[in-house]
Amino acid sequence: MKGIKAALFTLFISQVAAAEIDVSLANGTEKEELKRDQIFRLIEQYDLKKWWFTDKIIIDESARSPFSHPVLTLKASMPNNDHAGLSQLLHEQIHWFEGAxxxxxxxxxxxxxxxxxxxxxxxxxxxxxxxxxxxxxxxxxxxxxxxxxxxxxxxxxxxxxxxxxxxxxxxxxxxxxxxxxxxxxxxxxxxxx
Structure with a gap:
């Protein structure tokens, strides 16, 4: 999938309030793919529905830092550190909770x-x-x-x-x-x- 400018992946996750999760890769890089895999791994491993407020996520290796709005956007950093990745994902989801x-x-x-x-x-x-x-x-x-x-x-x-x-x-x-x-x-x- 390298070289693809934007890839859209949809996953049906029963743990996250039976919602469809759309994870887009901004640049289609290997690092972004690894980060996407981490997100799916975290969703499968932990029950996150209590802290899940948006189902649309973009992974952007070129982002300076993660941000929540208008679309939850994560950096492609630390795809092998699941605790740091979980912290980053929850932090941005919590911004959606507060935003409402x-x-x-x-x-x-x-x-x-x-x-x-x-x-x-x-x-x-x-x-x-x-x-x-x-x-x-x-x-x-x-x-x-x-x-x-x-x-x-x-x-x-x-x-x-x-x-x-x-x-x-x-x-x-x-x-x-x-x-x-x-x-x-x-x-x-x-x-x-």
């Missing part, structure tokens, strides 16, 4: 601002904006909790701590340090999976 809950997000961010009056903006510590940093406190807490339910607490915290060595450093550190407090804020604002 503007009022809950706004209330959560307002409450987080009271606790964290000054947050970092920009790589490697924060999000693209102040709002994005606050939003990512919520996303990354739910990423941690989803990984905990799937992999167990110790492995989930290890994955999150590893992520925090490379990006969202302040966010991941804060999530690990203040997880109970952040979780309570999310639950109180009906922004928790």
């Amino acid at each position: 809950r503007k009022e809950e997000v706004d209330n959560t961010v307002a409450e987080l601002r009271k606790i964290y009056s000054s947050v970092p903006v920009g790589f490697p510590d924060g999000g693209r904006s102040e709002f994005s940093t606050y939003l990512h406190l919520a996303v990354c807490l739910m990423e941690l909790d989803s990984l905990t339910q799937i992999l167990g607490k110790e492995k989930a915290e290890e994955v999150i701590a590893t992520n925090g060595k490379y990006f969202y450093k302040w966010i991941y550190k804060t999530v690990l340090q203040d997880q109970a407090q952040i979780r309570e804020i999310l639950k109180n604002n009906r922004l928790y999976i």
Whole structure:
């Protein structure tokens, strides 16, 4: 399949709410194929339906970083590190959950601002904006909790701590340090999976 500009693969997955998953390869490269295989492997291995909010995924080796909208797009990185791949996939799916809950997000961010009056903006510590940093406190807490339910607490915290060595450093550190407090804020604002 090398050389194909775009390949569309559809897979019927009963674990993910019996949904059709469309995974497109932006460039049809071998790395993108390996990442696609990883996604299917993760879906087959774990019950992800609780955290599944969009069935359309693009894998793009040339993407600077993964992003959730308008179409969930993953980099072709780490196709052999399933825990990192699972973390990346869940993180972007959680953005879809939050994207449908503007009022809950706004209330959560307002409450987080009271606790964290000054947050970092920009790589490697924060999000693209102040709002994005606050939003990512919520996303990354739910990423941690989803990984905990799937992999167990110790492995989930290890994955999150590893992520925090490379990006969202302040966010991941804060999530690990203040997880109970952040979780309570999310639950109180009906922004928790």
